[in-house]
Amino acid sequence: MEPLLGIPVGLALSTAAGLRVFVPLLLTGLAGRFGHLPLTPGMTWIASDVALVAFATATVLEIGGYYVPWLDNLLDTLATPAAIAAGVVATAAVTPELSPLLRWTLAIVAGGGVAGIVQAGTALLRVKSSAFTGGLGNPLLATSELMGSLVLSALALLLPLLAAVLAAAALTILAWRLIVIGRRRGGRSA
Numbered sequence: 001m002e003p004l005l006g007i008p009v010g011l012a013l014s015t016a017a018g019l020r021v022f023v024p025l026l027l028t029g030l031a032g033r034f035g036h037l038p039l040t041p042g043m044t045w046i047a048s049d050v051a052l053v054a055f056a057t058a059t060v061l062e063i064g065g066y067y068v069p070w071l072d073n074l075l076d077t078l079a080t081p082a083a084i085a086a087g088v089v090a091t092a093a094v095t096p097e098l099s100p101l102l103r104w105t106l107a108i109v110a111g112g113g114v115a116g117i118v119q120a121g122t123a124l125l126r127v128k129s130s131a132f133t134g135g136l137g138n139p140l141l142a143t144s145e146l147m148g149s150l151v152l153s154a155l156a157l158l159l160p161l162l163a164a165v166l167a168a169a170a171l172t173i174l175a176w177r178l179i180v181i182g183r184r185r186g187g188r189s190a
Contacts, residue, residue, distance in 0.1 A: 006098070007106065008164030010091030014111040015167035018118025019087035020149035021079055022062050024090050025053035027153045032035075032093070033094035037157060040103065043093035066142035068137040076123035082115065087115025116170065121174040 016024040026047065031037035034126035045051055066072045071123035091111030095103045122145055129137040148170075151183075 004050070004097070005160055006095035008162040009094045009156050009166075010107070010111055012152055012160065012167045013090035013115055014087035014093065014114040015063035015118055015170060016149040016152040016156065017090055018083050018115040019122060019145040019152070020059070020062060021082045022055050022059040023146070023149040024153040024156070025086055026052070026059050027157060028090055028093055031157045033049040037094060039093050042095040043089070046089070052190060057070050060176070062104075063142075063146055066145070067139055069138065070184045072135075072138050072142060073130060076126055079126050080119050080123065083115040083119035087111040114167070117171065118174065124178075153181060176178055 013024040013028060027161055028037065028039075029046040029048075029052050032039040032044065033052065051185055062075070065075050084155060088107045088111050092107035095106065098106065122141075126138060129135075129141050152163055152167060152170075155166065
């Protein structure tokens with residue numbers, strides 16, 4: 001069972017990357033650096049000094065940027081492909097037990113997919129928040145996303161199965177909300 005533990009870790013980190021791109025990468029790198037998390041041999045660069053400084057800097061800039069009213073919506077545009085890439089990297093980095101074919105297939109399809117879906121959902125939520133509150137509600141949303149990313153990343157590294165369950169629940173709620181929004185839009189155009 002232990003060799004498969006990297007899969008829920010990767011999926012939870014990917015979900016967290018959909019909320020904040022660099023938080024899960026920074027925490028993964030730190031966990032790898034301190035020996036708490038075995039990294040895939042080709043992905044050990046995540047725990048290097050250069051990567052940790054880059055992730056820490058990017059994390060601070062990303063967090064700060066989401067509190068600037070017009071910049072938050074722009075960041076969502078840039079964060080979508082970055083979140084997908086972060087989801088792929090995070091999943092590939094924490095699944096050293098898997099064969100390369102299975103690791104990269106899982107990383108691209110599941111890791112990147114989950115991160116992309118979560119990021120798209122938060123981007124839509126921010127657009128709605130901007131429209132309904134004139135941007136005044138966006139800092140609350142930014143704080144919620146940051147806390148979600150921090151908690152989910154920490155849980156992924158400390159309690160991976162619980163983190164995977166929470167990530168699955170969050171994805172289910174997000175999918176349900178997107179379906180409801182889609183139905184409402186479909187009803188209006190009819």
